[in-house]
Amino acid sequence: MPTGYRRASEAQRQVAPPFRVDPALTPAAQRRTLVMRELSPARYLSPMSMRRP
Known part of the structure; x- marks a missing residue:
């Protein structure tokens, strides 16, 4: 990492x-x-998994 970034992050x-x-x-x-x-x-069930055979 550049030194300026380290100094600014520490400050x-x-x-x-x-x-x-x-x-x-x-x-x-x-x-x-x-x-x-x-x-x-239940919220993210696929529509395909909800089909009845």
Whole structure:
């Protein structure tokens, strides 16, 4: 990587506020992920797989 990119990246990292995760949101995010995973197979079924023989 070019040195200028590294310097700029390091400078940005030093001044950027730290990334914070709200612990209260974790359970809600986990529930949402679980529901999305449960629904995704039904949502993305191919029309060919839904045909009756």
